[in-house]
Amino acid sequence: MTPKQQYVAFETLIRKEVRRFTRIWVQTLIPPVITMALYFVVFGALIGSRIGEMGGFDYMSFVVPGLIMMSVINNSYSNVVSSFFSAKFSKSIEELQVSPTPSYIIMLGYVGGGALRGLIVGGIVTTVSLLFVDLHIQHIWVTILVVLLTSILFSIAGMINAIFAKSFDDISIIPTFVLTPMTYLGGVFYSISLLPEFWQGVSKLNPVLYMVNAFRYGMLGVSDVNIYVSLAGIMMFVVIAAGVCLYLLERGKKMRT
Amino acid sequence: MPAAIEIKSLSKVYGNGFKALNGLSLTVEQGDFYALLGPNGAGKSTTIGILSSLVKKTDGKVRIFGCDIDTDFSKAKEFIGVVPQEFNFNMFEKVEDIIINQAGYYGLPRAIAKERSEKYLKKLGLWDKRAEPSRGLSGGMKRRLMIVRALIHEPKLLILDEPTAGVDIELRRSMWQFLTEINEQGTTIILTTHYLEEAESLCRNVGIINNGELVENTSIKNLLKQLTKETFVFDLAAPLDVPPTIDGYTVEKTDNATLEIAVDKGQSLNVIFDQLTQKGVSVISMRSKSNRLEELFVSLVESSQAGKGGAS
Structure with a gap:
């Protein structure tokens, strides 16, 4: 395929993915916004007012970046894992397999679709958060870079999960037993400076901590971890995950017999 | 090319x-x-x-x-x-x-x-x-x-x-x-x-x-x-108790008013009609029993399996 033809294939995949999640917007775009709005009300406005300051900010302002990041992570991941596994399950993935579309375009198309959903939901959640808190973004480019890389990383992770999955149970195991604990323990609701030293060390093994803190740094200008380490770490994870995903697609793992 | x-x-x-x-x-x-x-x-x-x-x-x-x-x-x-x-x-x-x-x-x-x-x-x-x-x-x-x-x-x-x-x-x-x-x-x-x-x-x-x-x-x-044999089905005007014999052909009765006759390559259908007419059997319709290719297909597959000791 010529580069122009590859671009057409990429554009087709993006268009298909966007059409999919906008067609079922009641399932894909509304629930995360309602969930996050409830987090804002319960943890921010009701309980947060009794917690006081965290990281030098009132609790509501502190928790907003983490909650935005949580919605981006969950939606990027679930979009790709669900879409790609459904394509495998219905065998419609064969439409792509028999075509000359290269594996990296297939990956970019699905990941692009997942990242777009993550960013759209993140954007809506950010807009809703403005009802509860005044946002003054400190480092706009860091904020954009982190949210973009995070949505890409979790879209790729969703794709890897979908490649290995054999049943619909398999696509809910990782989000339930791995992703949710990592997110909740990744500094969304608290600063790890509140933890004993040992648990601070354990927390630093959690990649989500770096994403949440890098995003919080972009929005509020504070972080529990070094921002450069965070950015380098996220980029490294993106490169590794993309390499693994591409390898699995090239080998036709769980797709070609 | x-x-x-x-x-x-x-x-x-x-x-x-x-x-x-x-x-x-x-x-x-x-x-x-x-x-x-x-x-x-x-x-x-x-x-x-x-x-x-x-x-x-x-x-x-x-x-x-x-x-x-x-x-x-x-x-x-x-x-x-x-x-x-x-x-x-x-x-x-x-x-x-x-x-x-x-x-x-x-x-x-x-x-x-x-x-x-x-x-x-x-x-x-x-x-x-x-x-x-x-x-x-x-x-x-x-x-x-x-x-x-x-x-x-x-x-x-x-x-x-x-x-x-x-x-x-x-x-x-x-x-x-x-x-x-x-x-x-x-x-x-x-x-x-x-x-x-x-x-x-x-x-x-x-x-x-x-x-x-x-x-x-x-x-x-x-x-x-390669087709060497074809089976024809004859629908009769009146039922028969015993199938007629026709020299050189295998005749089978599937029910009282239906005969199946196997015809080898080169054999004439006219002989069948002549002999049936002589025996007072009236035919109202005739058709090939199955698709010709189907018969060949079955025989080719069977012979290939026989060559492998009947593996399936």
């Missing part, structure tokens, strides 16, 4: 140890209408799977219009359109979206994709359904949708894996007409089917696979020349 398909010593052993292909060699020339026949589990779908990249071969060489799939599968894929046995499209997507997406995967610009989509959807009677989700289509419409999808990039080779399974006679005939038309326009077609009448009506050449090996590869004409 390279062959449309050139397969040499192709073998496939699945993870569970099942040997689906056992050194299959086969050539299909450009412009051919080729039938790939064989009993269930013979290796037809595995062969098609390897050609379309859905199955990894274990060993052997495959060239598609001269492109080696080991070194340039991407180019080879551009030549092929595949209509699989099972429905494999997203049931929630609209008919036209399925077609236009497929065109996109081949790098076709959207404007051309829309133009071709209209052309083929109209040709196969699906234009009125273009805005409907594919799950709402009947079985026959779903099969036609897969044919349109396979043709959208106008491939030089169309592979159809049992395209008329479960399709009513009228629709089957219209699909035959359409396939003949595109073959006449230059598209090479490979067809697998269980309807041997279909292969006889449509195809010029035929390959019969059994136990992962090619047991016959010839023209339909040559294959039919």
